[in-house]
Amino acid sequence: MTETDSQVSQTSQVYDVVVLGAGPVGENVADRTRAAGLSTAIVESELVGGECSYWACMPSKALLRPAIARADARKVPGLRHLVQGDLDASAVLAHRDDETSHWKDDGQVAWIEGIGAELYRGHGRLAGPRTVTVTGPGGEVTTLTARHAVAVATGTRAQLPDLPGLAAVRPWTSREATSSPSVPGRLVVVGGGVVATEMATAYRALGSEVTLLVRGKGLLPRMEPFAGELVAEALVEAGVDLRTGTSVTAVARERGTVLVDTDHGDRIEADEILFATGRAPRTDDIGLDTVGLAPGSWLPVDDSLRVEGSDWLYAVGDANHRALLTHQGKYQARIAGAAIAARAQGVPLLETDPWGAHAATADHAAVPQVVFTDPEAAAVGLSLAEAEQTGRQVRSVDVEFSSVAGAGLYADGYRGRARMVVDLDRETLLGVTFVGPGVGELIHSATIAVAGEVPVSRLWHAVPSYPTLSEVWLRLLEAYRG
Incomplete structure (x- = not known):
């Protein structure tokens, strides 16, 4: 151990509840446990507010709203002739930046402070039952012990395909697509789900030449078939080059241009390529192995969001793979917070509770979703x-x-x-x-x-x-x- 290593500070604190992840799900868990009088620590390695605030829900809808408003206006008599021009891309991007608070989380930090929770910035990892270690920006280590519960609310990350040399291409994921400071002249989008269709809609409206490559037969495969059909028709009418039944076999970047080869023998040139090909749980480096769970796995839970086989570990939001939607994650957070508080106070979780405050039943039969395409x-x-x-x-x-x-x-x-x-x-x-x-x-x-x-x-x-x-x-x- 060097002298510098020996000087790294190590401290410890005890709380009733420790929450891993300060996105909207983690924030809501902390809000509910604090409202119940439980001391709560919340750990975040990136921006407080999470994916939804900075790289998903909010920026994507800021990009899409002008596109949808213009499309609607073009179908209204007396108005359509006024909205035939291009969108002001600079103004759209500036509004997007405002909606993300310019990727600064001061307001969200103030909210956490306002509810009386303690924020720890750094990488949090489980270190055994009811124990979390946080490695801060300067290497300092804090050990947090939870009297009652640890809640994993670390969300998901974009999943990229296994293509040789893909990293060197510097592909876009949803994060780059929603935070790009400029509009690419040519954009290839790979995927047929929500992110792919929404970003194809937004960037085509902003002026990009968009090619949408879909491995399957159609768009939005988790919805009724006619949903994907109507969205596909509209994208084609808007000028998107839609190719279904098409897979990417190779991708490279030469002198700034992205070269995309498909299984049909085509080569497509673009300025950027977006892969919207699924999500993976951000559980690979949070210490699951220290509590007998597999790193990188989805965490199965009961209806109170408690991890199966545990009496203290909860997984809330995307990490449990029940419904990868922000509003469902926040719903789960309210349930988990109430369940943690009830158990901490020795109150039975009553199945007869008319509010169903301790059971996330809506994840099974009544999950709503909106795809903000045109x-x-x-x-x-x-x-x-x-x-x-x-x-x-x-x-x-x-x-x-x-x-x-x-x-x-x-x-x-x-x-x-x-x-x-x-x-x-x-x-x-x-x-x-x-x-x-x-x-x-x-x-x-x-x-x-x-x-x-x-x-x-x-x-x-x-x-x-x-x-x-x-x-x-x-x-x-x-x-x-x-």
Whole structure:
């Protein structure tokens, strides 16, 4: 040991709860445990506020909003002639920077201080049961001991394919796509899911020539097939070069130009390439091996978000692989915080609690999601194929938004579709999907119907306002009644 090594400070502290990760999920766990009077430490190696605030939800929607607003305006008589020009890319990027607080977390740090939690900056690792070591920016080491619980809220990272020489190409992941200081002239996007379709939408609107390479047969494979079909049609109409059934076989960068070879024998040249090919848990270097778990694994949990086989370790948000969505992670955080507090106080977790405050049941049957493309795609619950796979007797009902008066008022030539999937034995909804401009604001009504198991007969008496897009509910119910 050198003299410098011996001078590295080592301290220790004891808290009721230690949270690994200060993204929106970790913040909400800390908020709930502090509200219950439990002393709480929260550890973060990057920016407080996490992926959603700086590289995902907030910056991506800031990039997409002008694109969607212009697309909607171009379909409105008396307005379309005013919005035929290009977007002001500099202004869009500047607004994106404002929404991310210019990648500074002062405000989020102040919030943590305001709830009375203690923030530790550095890399946190488990070091045995109820123990976390934090290595700070200067190499200082702090050992945190949790009296009651450690909550892992470390989220996920982008997963890149195993292509030779890929690192030398300096590919974009979702982080680079949402934080780029400029708009590339030519962009190749690899993937067919949410990140791929949203970023193809945004950068095409900002002026990039976009090529979208999709290994599968279509877009948005986790939604109803018509969702991907309608989004694909719109992307092609916007000028995106969409190629399905296509895989990347090699990629290189020569004199600043990205060269992309496909399994069809094509070579595509671009300025940047974005891989949106999945997510992996950020659990590879958090000391899982010290508590008998496999580094880099997803962490299976019960409905109180406690890791299976443990009485003190929780995994909340993306790390447990239940639903990789910020709003679901925050929901889980509220449940986990309540469960940790109840157990710390010796209060039984009652299954009969009408609020279900200690059980994350919404992760199973009523997970809502919005894809902010043009058109938007929004869904909650099970698709028809998923419902059929459960063995239930089900029926789906589809209607076109053209049957809704509010759609014609929203935009000329409004194109969209809605589907509801009904459990015929119980006559309740198992899933709902909407595709069309502005449908993201409709999905919560569907979430209430699915989560609340509202009988279809009662939905008939939930009268939608006229003339709004919500009248699609009436059309769906009319079609179901026949």
